[in-house]
Amino acid sequence: xxxxxxxxxxxxxxLGKTTVEAVKGVSFQIDQGDFISIAGPSGSGxxxxxNMIGLIDTPTDGEVFIQGTxxxxxxDREITRLRHETIGFIFQSFNLIPVLTARENIEFPLLLGKxxxxxxxxxxxxxxxxxxxxxxxxxxxxxxxxxxxxRQRVAIxxxxxTKPVIVLADEPTANLDSATGDAILQxxxxxxxxxxxxxxxxxxxxxxxxxxDHIIRLKDGLVTENYKRQGA
Amino acid sequence: xxxxxxxxxxxxTQHKAKTLIVGILIVVSISLGLVGNTLLDSARNSLENTFxxxxxxxxxxxxxxxxxxxxxxxxxxxxSSGPPxxxxxxxxxxxxxxxxxxxxxxxxxxxxxxxxLVNFQDDGISFGLTFGIEPENYFKTFDNVTxxxxxxxxxxxxxxxxxxxxxxxxxKDPGVTVKVGDTIQLNNFGESGFKIRxxxxxxxxxxxxxxxxxxxxxxxxxxxxxTLRALKGKxxxxxxxxxxxxxxQQAFNASSDDFFDSPSVVAAPQGxxxxxxxxxxxxxxxxxxxxxxxxxxxxxxxxxxxGVDEKTFTASLNKKLEDAGLNVKAQNWFPSAQPDSGxxxxxxxxxxxxxxxxxxxxxxxxxxxxxxxxMERTAEIGTMRALGAQKGYVRSMFIxxxxxxxAVFGAAGVVLGFLLLGLIxxxxxxxxxxxxxxxxxxxxxxxxxxxxxxxxxxxxxFFIALVSWIxxxxxxxxxxxxxxINAD
Numbered sequence: 272x273x274x275x276x277x278x279x280x281x282x283x284x285x286l287g288k289t290t291v292e293a294v295k296g297v298s299f300q301i302d303q304g305d306f307i308s309i310a311g312p313s314g315s316g317x318x319x320x321x322n323m324i325g326l327i328d329t330p331t332d333g334e335v336f337i338q339g340t341x342x343x344x345x346x347d348r349e350i351t352r353l354r355h356e357t358i359g360f361i362f363q364s365f366n367l368i369p370v371l372t373a374r375e376n377i378e379f380p381l382l383l384g385k386x387x388x389x390x391x392x393x394x395x396x397x398x399x400x401x402x403x404x405x406x407x408x409x410x411x412x413x414x415x416x417x418x419x420x421x422r423q424r425v426a427i428x429x430x431x432x433t434k435p436v437i438v439l440a441d442e443p444t445a446n447l448d449s450a451t452g453d454a455i456l457q458x459x460x461x462x463x464x465x466x467x468x469x470x471x472x473x474x475x476x477x478x479x480x481x482x483x484d485h486i487i488r489l490k491d492g493l494v495t496e497n498y499k500r501q502g503a
Numbered sequence: 504x505x506x507x508x509x510x511x512x513x514x515x516t517q518h519k520a521k522t523l524i525v526g527i528l529i530v531v532s533i534s535l536g537l538v539g540n541t542l543l544d545s546a547r548n549s550l551e552n553t554f555x556x557x558x559x560x561x562x563x564x565x566x567x568x569x570x571x572x573x574x575x576x577x578x579x580x581x582x583s584s585g586p587p588x589x590x591x592x593x594x595x596x597x598x599x600x601x602x603x604x605x606x607x608x609x610x611x612x613x614x615x616x617x618x619x620l621v622n623f624q625d626d627g628i629s630f631g632l633t634f635g636i637e638p639e640n641y642f643k644t645f646d647n648v649t650x651x652x653x654x655x656x657x658x659x660x661x662x663x664x665x666x667x668x669x670x671x672x673x674x675k676d677p678g679v680t681v682k683v684g685d686t687i688q689l690n691n692f693g694e695s696g697f698k699i700r701x702x703x704x705x706x707x708x709x710x711x712x713x714x715x716x717x718x719x720x721x722x723x724x725x726x727x728x729x730t731l732r733a734l735k736g737k738x739x740x741x742x743x744x745x746x747x748x749x750x751x752q753q754a755f756n757a758s759s760d761d762f763f764d765s766p767s768v769v770a771a772p773q774g775x776x777x778x779x780x781x782x783x784x785x786x787x788x789x790x791x792x793x794x795x796x797x798x799x800x801x802x803x804x805x806x807x808x809x810g811v812d813e814k815t816f817t818a819s820l821n822k823k824l825e826d827a828g829l830n831v832k833a834q835n836w837f838p839s840a841q842p843d844s845g846x847x848x849x850x851x852x853x854x855x856x857x858x859x860x861x862x863x864x865x866x867x868x869x870x871x872x873x874x875x876x877x878m879e880r881t882a883e884i885g886t887m888r889a890l891g892a893q894k895g896y897v898r899s900m901f902i903x904x905x906x907x908x909x910a911v912f913g914a915a916g917v918v919l920g921f922l923l924l925g926l927i928x929x930x931x932x933x934x935x936x937x938x939x940x941x942x943x944x945x946x947x948x949x950x951x952x953x954x955x956x957x958x959x960x961x962x963x964x965f966f967i968a969l970v971s972w973i974x975x976x977x978x979x980x981x982x983x984x985x986x987x988i989n990a991d
Contacts, residue, residue, distance in 0.1 A: 325889070327889055327983070327984035328985055348893060348894075351888070351891055351893050352891070354891055355890070355891025356891075364882075366886040366889075368510065368883055368887070371509070371510065379506065380890045382505075383887075383890065383892050429890070
């Protein structure tokens with residue numbers, strides 16, 4: 272069963288009297304455990320599609336299904352809950368909360384929603400993630416005391432802390448140097464392998480595309496290519 | 504919830520400049536409100552104490568259609584049309600009997616008030632407020648004067664006690680000095696025309712509480728009630744009064760020839776025409792106690808026993824007066840002390856408007872600062888929403904921030920207010936002039952903290968806290984998770 276299904280999704284924006292057709296009707300499915308790259312040039316609609324899958328934007332027409340649930344009819348509260356329970360985000364600009372330490376940033380999603388207590392099990396999992404992303408000695412530092420790579424590692428740990436089935440990463444290496452970017456990608460690939468977490472990237476970074484086992488290429492708001500690598 | 508507090512507190516400490524600007528505004532609003540309201544409250548209490556102890560009593564009973572009190576009043580639609588001509592209480596005897604029967608009444612007396620022209624030897628003239636009293640009963644109810652010279656009026660005596668400032672006002676006329684034992688003339692133009700009475704000055708006094716009203720003519724003098732009644736046309740005519748003077752009688756008895764045979768029937772007045780000489784043709788200058796209407800009073804002034812609630816008593820007395828069908832009403836000191844209390848009320852009003860304006864300006868500045876803070880933090884808010892924070896979480900975060908800043912700086916404002924009040928309490932504020940003496944209700948104002956100003960300060964804190972977060976939170980709730988993506 273596919274974990275994400277995008278069915279003839281369209282997204283139009285009004286810019287004054289002009290209507291911009293960002294996504295003109297795309298359909299695809301994503302399976303659990305995929306390491307998928309949505310690639311394409313700037314303006315191709317890849318970020319818009321990622322936002323729709325991440326439930327932070329809604330299609331003008333068409334439907335997005337998350338684990339079989341059509342999201343267009345959900346209320347804001349239900350969408351927020353589904354997003355919290357199902358999806359993790361890794362942003363291009365890291366988007367850490369500046370007044371919280373690295374560890375507090377990682378803990379933050381666990382403190383939202385109904386089950387918002389830091390149990391022993393959860394604390395151990397946070398320790399595991401901090402270890403996994405290599406930030407054991409920086410966990411008490413605030414974001415402005417961390418390098419770009421370290422911030423992105425915090426963001427990865429934060430995206431994984433709720434054990435989401437999907438992690439969305441919008442240009443995750445765009446603000447990192449090449450070596451750090453490679454290390455981050457390897458880390459995400461390892462987590463994908465070990466935890467069977469689905470990673471969906473929006474990128475035009477060739478290295479990510481190379482590493483992905485499912486590639487969707489976009490151009491001018493339409494899918495031009497959608498294939499899985501052999502053995503994926 | 505813990506993380507909400509953490510984020511709120513760290514945001515406040517991180518943005519120190521903004522927090523301080525907002526905080527200082529809150530401190531100023533609260534401390535100014537607390538100090539100002541306490542001073543006004545203390546002045547009001549002092550004023551109330553002065554007036555109830557010296558002039559109005561706790562409760563004043565007066566004709567129903569009269570507005571005002573012991574310092575001047577108007578009747579019906581005649582408000583402010585010239586010097587007040589106060590009506591006597593029509594149902595005085597019944598009202599007095601009812602007052603006497605009330606167990607809450609500690610002491611009571613009656614009084615007439617009138618502005619009269621005070622004339623001394625045709626050379627000195629002054630306009631003054633005069634209280635007509637029965638001295639024994641009055642000074643038993645109001646132990647309010649200190650004699651500077653002479654003595655108080657004796658029961659049944661005809662005479663006047665002049666306020667020292669009225670006496671001093673005469674000194675401004677060259678060579679005029681009024682002393683105890685001198686006779687002065689009181690002139691009044693009232694309902695029954697122009698009246699003149701001569702009275703002896705028995706004493707010069709000042710008020711114990713030091714409440715000096717603004718101008719000398721506002722200082723009350725005490726005259727025996729019958730003299731004032733006579734001046735107000737409340738003399739009862741007796742057959743003796745109707746006897747014509749011998750010369751006038753002769754004129755009536757004369758034949759027509761007499762008018763032409765003698766140089767004059769009645770000798771023309773010799774020398775200059777004076778107020779005194781004119782006064783001779785206007786009626787008797789001495790007051791006979793037996794010839795005045797002994798039931799003619801303007802007011803009944805009541806002192807309540809300690810612990811009696813004035814509001815409850817006034818309401819209850821009004822009900823009883825109403826039930827008895829009497830055309831009189833009971834009121835507390837405030838309307839009874841008009842226009843003095845009105846001046847104080849106006850000043851209080853202006854001060855409160857200023858305090859609330861400062862509070863409103865503070866709210867606007869705080870709101871703007873918080874709005875700017877929301878705008879700066881849209882990416883952060885968007886990220887929180889993207890990570891699964893419901894709108895309620897964002898709302899709580901900003902409310903906690905606003906409440907924290909308001910509570911912390913509001914408390915600081917209260918503490919600063921206490922300190923300032925403590926300092927003012929030690930030194931006291933000396934009234935620089937008579938006007939301020941009126942406002943302070945005495946020579947020196949010492950603030951006494953009471954519940955009212957504390958509650959006002961708390962109300963201002965709640966007002967600021969409640970109103971200032973509305974707009975910023977509304978804006979914060981509109982922040983979409985998409986803002987997280989667009990952060991760069």
